Amino acid sequence: MSGLPDHLRRPPRGMRDWLPPQFYALKHMEDVLSRVAESFGYRRVEMPVVEHFEVLAKKAGQEVINEIYYFKDKAGRDLGLRFDMTVPVARALSYSLDVPRPVRWYYFTKVFRYDEPQHGRYREFYQFGIELVGSSTPRADAEVLHVLADSLSAAGAVDYVVKINDRRAVDKMLEALGLSAYRDVIYRALDKKLKLPREEVVAVMTSGGVPRDKAEKIYDMTSEMPLQEAADHLTRLDQSLGAHYAKLVKYLDASTGLGGFRFDMSIVRGLDYYTGIVFEAFAGEYKLAVGGGGRYDDLLELYSGIKTPALGFAIGVERLMEAVGLHNVEKPLDYYIYIFDDEAYPQAVAVAKKLRSAGFSVAVELGEKSLKEAFEYILKIGTRYLIIIGKKELERGVVKIRDLQKREEYEKPINEL
């Protein structure tokens, strides 16, 4: 028999298997990031990967709708795989109105986007993120940025840069320039500023009807600056916005320091639902954003009917792993117990039980391998100790222990293990 053709042996396009060394790298990320979120009082949630399509579509712009894995069930219901966790969280909060506000929730789970797979872009991937629901203060903004910064550091991206902007600032600027009618095309152009040369970004705007001189002005006005300068800059556009950012800067200065933050008016984020602060996170030399988020004060009302301020961030876990170079974590076996025949089996399981209850991982020979074969096997899978219980050892109430790391061998009485 020939088995599956090659392409069916691999996961579906744009998805990946997590065999043990990869899984434990992922698990390490889950542990580290969860610990950060928990330490800030966030509590974890999980929702179905399958959602009502209507619920997904309510948030998604057309671009995202095209990326939804969509299907009908046999009862004709329109379903889809979630493309983020903000939607399921908003849905769950729409019937959980008694959860005290602010709500601090986080997640570490799979989301799905039917996108063209490429470096750092999977069709099934993990997101870690938090949602802070029910507060509109600058301290809330600062807390979310604080958790983001601590998450990146804890994951090993100590050289993170978070580029911050505010949708209200961009809108004020467009208003001042009399360009509010061109908001969509200008957002689209700004979104490309990190990827394309000046000429092309300007061209996106002019081809959308923005006069050339104004398009150039917008390009130049949306340059990056230290976050410390943002408050003054924003005050010129809007007094209260400036005051909000003056506080935010003070808060961040006291918590994370300002070194990892920049203000960058070209950060607008593709998705349509942001209403205030928006940001993207970068890790060292890694080109793609490893995370992003912002404030979406109108989104929850779409689901619950109740106006509720909220913000959050999501980190692309595979990208972050890529950025910090975390690919494999080996989990060697602690003990392998070899016996020559059934006579020693009760002794082997008794020893194994003892070691397991002390927290060790222990495998007992299944009865097919010679000692030589067993030895080759445990070297391949990675093992710390080999325990041998032979006839002589059995009679004397001892086991032979081979330390595969130190390359030593010694005997130990069974009752001293």
Place this chain on the structure above:
Amino acid sequence: MSGLPDHLRRPPRGMRDWLPPQFYALKHMEDVLSRVAESFGYRRVEMPVVEHFEVLAKKAGQEVINEIYYFKDKAGRDLGLRFDMTVPVARALSYSLDVPRPVRWYYFTKVFRYDEPQHGRYREFYQFGIELVGSSTPRADAEVLHVLADSLSAAGAVDYVVKINDRRAVDKMLEALGLSAYRDVIYRALDKKLKLPREEVVAVMTSGGVPRDKAEKIYDMTSEMPLQEAADHLTRLDQSLGAHYAKLVKYLDASTGLGGFRFDMSIVRGLDYYTGIVFEAFAGEYKLAVGGGGRYDDLLELYSGIKTPALGFAIGVERLMEAVGLHNVEKPLDYYIYIFDDEAYPQAVAVAKKLRSAGFSVAVELGEKSLKEAFEYILKIGTRYLIIIGKKELERGVVKIRDLQKREEYEKPINEL
């Protein structure tokens, strides 16, 4: 605005949201069960929830195929949501031929079945399970049953009963009775023996063409017995089968004891691919099986083209939680820090940082609540300590700590925290 209609606020039919108290109950199960699997040297894997439909269909019988969430992607690929983890594991092993055998893998993850939702039956649910690939010895069978028994005990189902049978035994019996041609209908009938009265089970067989006297004989021959008696019973059907079970009984006697095991020739398991031992696990008074598994020595060849003995089990996590009465685990906040104004913010984040790095969960007031409101909030979410840093405390370098459990209040110098 009115928000979503009620049915769209809830998860899709047959699926569920895991809000924090439910999530931490699930997480407890994940931790406990993973620890058992790891202690036996099993290593965790995860695969995409989306699979090639062809890969899924290769294992599934028609019954299961009808339960697959099926869809086409935009490139016309036939895809489906996995209905178990044995299939993705078999697929992954088909290109991982260099992983040393035996392979010990486990999983704790979501699977999907488009079934009629009812008590204990979800359309999206968690399975914990192991696969032991590459061994056909009775010790391998014993190890898998050992891990199953320890998993059930560790999860709190100390009164588990695992009902064991062997497909080869049933086939030998049918051969002896000259009924091999009626295998399918007899398997179908036996599968109902735990649920239907004798008359109806016999009727399933007779309506399939089995003579009435033989149908009754089969019913009576497939009664439950202590596992100790299985070897003798099987020896009468087949010498080598009897010898296999004599060893299995000896192994289990040495490891878990035999109290939790029964031999029951009516256990056949619906799925078609089992080739040897099959079993189902029950927990206390809970009616439905909480887990099951068996040996499938022909399955991996369908994927890899290479004959590979294997067996495993899967536990339905939601059912096991139901059976042991685990529904909610509360995770109270350790510290809530209240400050009256921005002046104390740097102090608050410094205290929070200290406590977080000591492993505590700490939330800092976001600046919207009065002390009274904050107090009501932290009582609702569940909090151990309230820390208050007011003007006076700030001047004296102390914080006020209210222990909400002991209902005490005291002061502490900040540098002694």
